Amino acid sequence: MGNQSFGDKLFGWGVHALLTLVCIVVLYPLVFVLVASFSSPDAVMRGEVWLWPKDLTWVGYRKIIQNNEILTGYANTLLYTAVGTTINLLLSIAAAYPLSRKDLFGRNAISAMLVLTMFFSGGMVPTYLLVKDLGMLNTMWALIVPGAVSVYNVLIMRTFFQNGIPYEMQEAAAIDGCTNIGMLIRIVLPLSMPVIAVMILFYSVGHWNAYFSALMYLTDRDKYPLQLILREILIQGQMQEMQGVGDNVHAETVMQGEAIKYAVVIVANLPVLLLYPFLQKYFVKGVMIGAVKG
Template sequence: MNTLLSRKTKGDMLFDAANYILLTLIMLTVLYPLYFILIASISDPNLVYSGEVWLFPRGFTWDGYDRIFNDSSIWRGYANSILYAVVGTLIGVSLTVLAAYPLSRKDLVGRGTIMWFLLATMFFSGGLIPTYLLIKDLNMLNTIWALALPGAGGVFNIIIVRTFFQSSLPDEMWEAASIDGCSNWRYFLSIVLPLSKAIIAVMVLYHIVGFWNGFFDALIYLNDEKKYPLQLVLRNILVQNQVNANMMVDVESYAAKMRVTELIKYGVIIVSSLPLLILYPFLQKYFVKGVMIGSIKG
């Protein structure tokens, strides 16, 4: 270690120092907004308004979180979001992998034509109104399927997974397995899937983040508030100031309601972000590996 350090020139050391400074500034730029929301959610809203809260919380209070955790619409939105994310991810990842693997095989007749048809859907779509009419005709309005099915098996994800299979699974592996009498399904289930944990973890993370943060499809296709995901509940609070009346029963003045609403806004953002912040560390090693391997060649 000391030998390596001694070999570094002053230019190398300055370059490393500049990199560390730049990366630290980027890290702070990314983390500070979330940190500010965290300290603002437990600070006096008046002090937040006046700009006195920027590094440490002031006027410490748990009032916002108390109201959030005692509100049934937040918990119902949480449960709905978890359900939509789990079901949508299972369907999306399954379809993506099942479509990508055959397209990665050189012995698939017409795979080039199939890819062209798939690529065309990335540039041309029917639009919002035809899609809505289709969902309506399929009787999927106000159901989980309106959120889980239309975006399942995205072409971009299929291309990433197909590239992973092409770059990571040599043809000789299939030839050896087929000589031993292994069927396509047995090869796929026993060899391909176990060797593809990295890219599957990437797809799981992509889909979960997409479903967890998505609110537009729910806004369009759902009209029952009991089926709203957490992000749609959050949107109504942030954009329209539609806080559940049960959270304001003990607040009388308009000014006090505005202060409590601000606490609830910041608190709900933190609460809604926690699942992804908890999940990411467990998938990080697979995420980095899968993205790098899947981007080697097209």
């Protein structure tokens, strides 16, 4: 560092200043939503809230606890995320492990066909008709089965199995009489915990944030996920603001909607916000899987 020229130091200062600005731009919306969820809705709508709560209140969180739809949506999202991630992980492993084996005949052709699906899809209408013909409309399976396998994630797992686990270990296990299933359970999976953690994070975050599939396939409000409930709250709040405040009753409704809106955003994102700092290294590991190593 002491041998750097003035130009190098100036470049470093510029990079640090740019990264600081980017951090502020990214973090401020999160800080504002958190502060607004504890502030008076009237103060928020008047633009008086910036970095610190004003007229501290818990009205938004109280309304969430009293709202059965939000609690039901939260429970549904937890269920969909747990079941969907489990199915995603099992099917991805079942597809990736055979493709990583050198003794699988036609594995390159199968991989090419899988990659082809990343460029072309059936489209929204044919997919809806297929889900309807399979009798999955208005069921949990309509949100899970159509996206049960991600080809991108399968390729990541296949690459890890090929490059991260020596094939000689599998050959030695086969000589000792270990079956393919036993080899997968006893050797491959215990050595693949980093990539499995990456897949769990990728799939669970995708299920947690998903709402469009529920918007298309679900009609029963008791089955709505939390993100769809949040979408309705945000749209209703925007419509009420566009209509204006005409009387006291309407004004109170708008204020409650504003408080609920920010509180629900915090509650909906709280699990991911709490887990991500501890699991960030696994995301980095997922990006580096398959990279060229010197």
